[in-house]
Amino acid sequence: MPDSWLRQRLSRRGLIVSSIATAGLSASGAALLAGQVAPKDVPASRAASGRASPHAGHAVASHGAHGNMISVGDVDSARNGFDPTAMLTDWETGAVSQLPDGRTLRSFEVIAVDKEIEIVPGIMFPAWTYNGRVPGPALRVTEGDRLRIVFRNGGSHPHSMHFHGIHSARMDGVPGAGLIAPGAEFVYEFDARPFGCHLYHCHALPLKRHIHKGMYGPFVIDPDPSRHPEHAAAARSRLLGTPENKEWQEFAMVMNGFDTNFDDENEVYAVNTVGHHFVKHPIRVERAKPVRIYLINVTEFDPINSLHLHANFFDYYDHGTTLTPTLKTVDTVIQCQAQRGILEFTFKEHEAGLYMFHAHQSEFAELGWMGMFDVTDAVA
Amino acid sequence: MTEIKPPAETGAAAPGPWYSELTWLALPVLLLALAGTLLFASDPLRLLDRGAPPVEKLTFERTILDETGIHLKIRAGGSEPMTIAQVQVDAAYWRFTQEPVGDLAHIATAWLHIPYPWVPGEAHRVNVVTNLGTPFEHEIAVAVATPKPSAVELLPQALVGAFVGILPVAIGLMFYPVLRRASQRGITFILALTVGLLLFLLVDTLEDALELAGGTAAALQGHVLVIVVALMTFLALLAIGRRSGVPTGLALATYIALGIGLHNLGEGLAIGAAFATGAAGLGTFLVLGFTLHNITEGIGIAAPLLRSRPSLMTFVGLALLAGAPAIVGMWLGSLAVSPHWAALALAVGAGAILQVIVEVGAYLSRGRGGVAETLASPAAIGGIALGITVMYTTGMLVKV
Numbered sequence: 001m002p003d004s005w006l007r008q009r010l011s012r013r014g015l016i017v018s019s020i021a022t023a024g025l026s027a028s029g030a031a032l033l034a035g036q037v038a039p040k041d042v043p044a045s046r047a048a049s050g051r052a053s054p055h056a057g058h059a060v061a062s063h064g065a066h067g068n069m070i071s072v073g074d075v076d077s078a079r080n081g082f083d084p085t086a087m088l089t090d091w092e093t094g095a096v097s098q099l100p101d102g103r104t105l106r107s108f109e110v111i112a113v114d115k116e117i118e119i120v121p122g123i124m125f126p127a128w129t130y131n132g133r134v135p136g137p138a139l140r141v142t143e144g145d146r147l148r149i150v151f152r153n154g155g156s157h158p159h160s161m162h163f164h165g166i167h168s169a170r171m172d173g174v175p176g177a178g179l180i181a182p183g184a185e186f187v188y189e190f191d192a193r194p195f196g197c198h199l200y201h202c203h204a205l206p207l208k209r210h211i212h213k214g215m216y217g218p219f220v221i222d223p224d225p226s227r228h229p230e231h232a233a234a235a236r237s238r239l240l241g242t243p244e245n246k247e248w249q250e251f252a253m254v255m256n257g258f259d260t261n262f263d264d265e266n267e268v269y270a271v272n273t274v275g276h277h278f279v280k281h282p283i284r285v286e287r288a289k290p291v292r293i294y295l296i297n298v299t300e301f302d303p304i305n306s307l308h309l310h311a312n313f314f315d316y317y318d319h320g321t322t323l324t325p326t327l328k329t330v331d332t333v334i335q336c337q338a339q340r341g342i343l344e345f346t347f348k349e350h351e352a353g354l355y356m357f358h359a360h361q362s363e364f365a366e367l368g369w370m371g372m373f374d375v376t377d378a379v380a
Numbered sequence: 381m382t383e384i385k386p387p388a389e390t391g392a393a394a395p396g397p398w399y400s401e402l403t404w405l406a407l408p409v410l411l412l413a414l415a416g417t418l419l420f421a422s423d424p425l426r427l428l429d430r431g432a433p434p435v436e437k438l439t440f441e442r443t444i445l446d447e448t449g450i451h452l453k454i455r456a457g458g459s460e461p462m463t464i465a466q467v468q469v470d471a472a473y474w475r476f477t478q479e480p481v482g483d484l485a486h487i488a489t490a491w492l493h494i495p496y497p498w499v500p501g502e503a504h505r506v507n508v509v510t511n512l513g514t515p516f517e518h519e520i521a522v523a524v525a526t527p528k529p530s531a532v533e534l535l536p537q538a539l540v541g542a543f544v545g546i547l548p549v550a551i552g553l554m555f556y557p558v559l560r561r562a563s564q565r566g567i568t569f570i571l572a573l574t575v576g577l578l579l580f581l582l583v584d585t586l587e588d589a590l591e592l593a594g595g596t597a598a599a600l601q602g603h604v605l606v607i608v609v610a611l612m613t614f615l616a617l618l619a620i621g622r623r624s625g626v627p628t629g630l631a632l633a634t635y636i637a638l639g640i641g642l643h644n645l646g647e648g649l650a651i652g653a654a655f656a657t658g659a660a661g662l663g664t665f666l667v668l669g670f671t672l673h674n675i676t677e678g679i680g681i682a683a684p685l686l687r688s689r690p691s692l693m694t695f696v697g698l699a700l701l702a703g704a705p706a707i708v709g710m711w712l713g714s715l716a717v718s719p720h721w722a723a724l725a726l727a728v729g730a731g732a733i734l735q736v737i738v739e740v741g742a743y744l745s746r747g748r749g750g751v752a753e754t755l756a757s758p759a760a761i762g763g764i765a766l767g768i769t770v771m772y773t774t775g776m777l778v779k780v
Contacts, residue, residue: 070474070475076770122466122512261514367473
């Protein structure tokens with residue numbers, strides 16, 4: 001690379017210029033050099049601060065709140081076959097039937113497929129997916145339901161569905177228990193418990209690759225109000241489909257990252273896969289209705305991820321397994337991989353406008369993990 | 381064309397009508413066309429395709445920093461046309477524009493304009509990401525505004541170039557009156573010293589040219605280009621110089637000055653590049669080191685003139701020929717010239733130096749037995765050894 005040459009030459013030839021400028025050749029031309037060259041072209045030291053920036057007013061060129069620091073273009077959601085905005089509210093509740101004992105049986109069908117997806121405009125990623133989308137389908141069930149998940153492997157590698165929940169060893173989705181070869185099929189059966197905000201992911205080895213290639217999805221178990229009389233109202237508001245629940249604006253957000261050159265570092269960070277998506281397509285939020293976010297971290301390679309909400313605070317339910325907040329009145333929450341939780345907040349007292357949210361690891365934010373809530377008086 | 385008749389030949393090949401020769405010429409061309417068509421039509425490589433993504437390579441040729449941001453000239457080297465999808469600066473995606481837009485074919489170039497508020501004196505890392513997700517990193521070690529060709533910029537650079545190029549050569553030439561008193565053996569010694577000096581410069585120039593060539597796109601085959609251009613230059617100058625016999629006296633001195641001048645062009649390029657990329661300074665001793673290092677060059681130029689009596693203007697002309705290219709080099713270098721052009725300039729310099737080594741050697745051995753005998757004399761061996769030693773030792777002052 002030319003630069004290495006330049007650097008080498010630099011150190012070799014040295015900065016004749018600055019040497020003249022600093023030490024000063026008393027010869028005739030030196031004064032001119034010192035006066036004209038040094039301050040303009042060469043910083044006296046690398047710590048030269050306080051000098052006027054060469055970018056007078058340049059950085060504030062307007063491109064919305066993020067200026068020029070954003071990827072160019074937009075991802076073709078139609079080609080991807082999924083839209084990060086739609087995935088916020090696209091709950092899969094399964095085929096419902098009654099068991100002889102009166103319990104509810106929910107059946108799901110999930111198929112693993114290899115698929116090339118666009119994760120930032122123009123950048124393609126050879127993903128492994130559940131049902132052709134990353135994250136996989138957001139399964140939503142009720143505490144106590146019997147679950148039956150028919151899993152087919154249409155991919156090129158062995159895969160499984162390992163649910164974070166309570167179940168028997170046979171249903172764990174690890175090698176020897178529900179991990180299936182390409183072309184094979186397996187049926188996972190277990191009861192939905194405990195209630196909370198959970199996830200499933202492939203547990204084939206090497207785990208790291210199977211996760212960062214895209215094999216994960218939300219698995220939300222709503223509390224059964226009848227089992228929690230002491231917090232029945234809270235439970236009802238969490239239970240999908242109740243009138244109380246309809247008062248909420250619920251969003252599924254999966255924090256993920258993509259290592260496009262397979263060097264065990266992510267080139268793209270996002271919520272629901274597409275970097276910068278929610279900057280370019282802010283999430284419409286009705287001011288009067290409270291917001292509930294099912295937040296799940298599956299980011300590979302980095303120890304933690306986080307969410308910071310601008311201009312507001314929220315209550316946080318770690319793992320979503322309680323009906324009273326585990327953290328009250330915070331504006332930032334961190335999660336290690338597979339950690340998840342529920343955020344509850346409202347913009348009721350706010351004026352309408354764009355409110356930012358993003359990882360508060362600035363690096364993640366600047367590589368795609370940021371977004372906006374478009375708070376309006378009424379959502380059309 | 382049709383008028384041309386084949387010359388009557390008396391050789392073994394039987395002369396045929398003119399079209400028979402055309403036929404023989406057309407046959408291999410036809411075969412080539414046929415092979416190409418077959419290759420594209422049947423695509424046998426498809427059978428070898430194991431789904432591997434195409435090879436992608438990107439070379440950064442020029443970097444310009446100004447008040448509008450960072451500007452990079454890139455050259456693609458992919459097995460398929462490459463698509464630049466995104467640009468990261470310091471691990472953040474940034475808007476950018478590409479000029480011209482579109483996919484980059486093999487060895488095609490384009491400019492990327494990134495409106496990034498770079499920080500003077502600090503380092504920045506640019507990652508150009510293709511549609512395959514392959515990031516190509518380019519480090520800006522020390523961000524400083526790229527000089528623009530204006531009087532304010534060019535004049536001080538010219539002054540530094542004069543310190544590095546013209547001044548030392550002039551000082552070296554000023555030893556001329558003293559050198560004139562040398563005996564025949566003394567002159568042999570001084571000429572041999574010149575050969576030693578030139579040998580040092582040859583190695584130094586070639587090394588720099590090859591190093592630069594390493595930074596060019598693979599498709600340009602920089603190393604081969606350097607060697608070939610150096611040899612072509614050598615042969616061309618040798619042929620020109622020998623039109624009227626082995627060059628001696630002023631002619632030889634002029635060739636030496638030319639070779640050294642081209643070397644100093646490369647030296648200027650490097651210092652000019654220092655302007656362009658900025659970096660924290662070393663000492664004044666470095667400039668003086670250069671002056672010392674290059675004084676020997678002046679003595680070398682004077683060596684073939686010891687038996688003639690040139691005018692003062694001749695000396696001025698020789699000093700400018702050998703020294704002024706340092707100034708030109710500084711200007712070019714500061715404008716962030718592409719590495720392959722710099723490598724080519726240095727290759728020309730290496731060829732020119734090789735030519736004067738041969739010619740000074742020939743001049744040295746004229747009227748004696750062979751080259752080997754001449755070289756075997758104590759004066760010659762001592763001169764060559766001293767020339768190399770002086771250059772090597774003073775080189776320590778400038779190679780940090």
